[in-house]
Structures are given as C-alpha cells and as structure tokens.
Amino acid sequence: MPALLDRMQNELNALHSRGRFRSLIGTNERCGTQIEYGNELLLNLSSNDYLGIGSRHDLFQNFLERYSNYPDHYNLTSSSSRLLTGNSQLYALLESKLAHLYKRQAALVFNSGYHANTGILPALTNRHDLVLSDKLNHASIIDGSRIADATFKRYRHLDYQHLETLLKQTRENISRSSSSANRFSAWTEIWPT
C-alpha cells in the first residue's frame, strides 16, 4: 500500500513543517503540583491531578493492603465491559456512595473525563437535538458531539451573539436544543483584573 504510506508520510512532514508534530515526553517523578523533567523540578500546569492524589504513596499503600486482604474482590482487569461480565460489585458500591455523597438518585462511574463526554453526549441526544459548543470546549466534548446523531455546531469562543445566531438559524429544524457547558481546561486564559 505505498499510496497510503506516502500520504501518511506527507501528513507527518506537514505536521513537522507547521511545528505541530507531537511525541511522547519522558518524565520522571511526579509529586502533586511538581514534575521532574530531565534534571529539573518543574511546576506541573498540564496535569488534571489537581489535588495530587495520584502521587499519594500512603493511599497507594492502603490500596495494596486492602487488596491483599480481599484478593477475591480485586482483579487486575474487569475482563469485559460492565454490560457483559465486567461489572464488579465494587462499582455498584462506589456508585451508591457517590450518589449518596452528591445527594442524587444514582451515579455512573467512567474511566476518565474523556470517556464521560464521549459516552454521555451520544446517550442524551438524538437526531432531533442540537448541540452548540464553544470552539474551545475540551476535545472530548467535541468528539462526543461528533459521535452523537445530533446536529453539532460550534460557536466562536465566548461569543454569545454567534451562539444566538446559530441557535436562530438551526432551531426550526430541531425539537430540542442543548448547549454544552463551557470549561476550557485545554486553554489558559489570562483575564485583566
């Protein structure tokens, strides 16, 4: 398949020439808000481990101790999707605790924010819906909206007149509209004080 390989090589070259080629960065120790890169300790502004829980060795130790007490309850893989045979009772326990904590009827745990957005948006919308999303919404909201059957449009960042225009243009054909929440974690904004 040389044509395919050629195309892929051209795309890689184009990414290089635009300075958009990405590669994985090797990092060392991570501790709360700090990360070791090379020999330097840097402030980590690109993590979502806001509370530093991911590097709490005491929590990890605690998990391992519990694991050794109840090896039958913890497996190294769920072995299949939760709808098949991968639904550990621990999920049910966690979800009922979360529902109780947040005073909701029920809770559903996703592996990550990415999975939540790509799972929820197609589940809540159908082809009669319109999803309007800020251009700088997290990439997972964009992916989730693309997977969904709904009509999907993006308005310019924080431009609510553009949002209104899109809404007026599209709403006649749509029975339900939903506008996605704005969170721009992939983008840093500095506002004048």
Ligand SMILES: Cc1ncc(COP(=O)(O)O)c(C=O)c1O
């Ligand atoms: C709004 C929003 N959605 C999704 C994500 C992705 O979350 P995860 O890294 O858990 O996939 C983030 C991450 O910061 C986010 O801010």
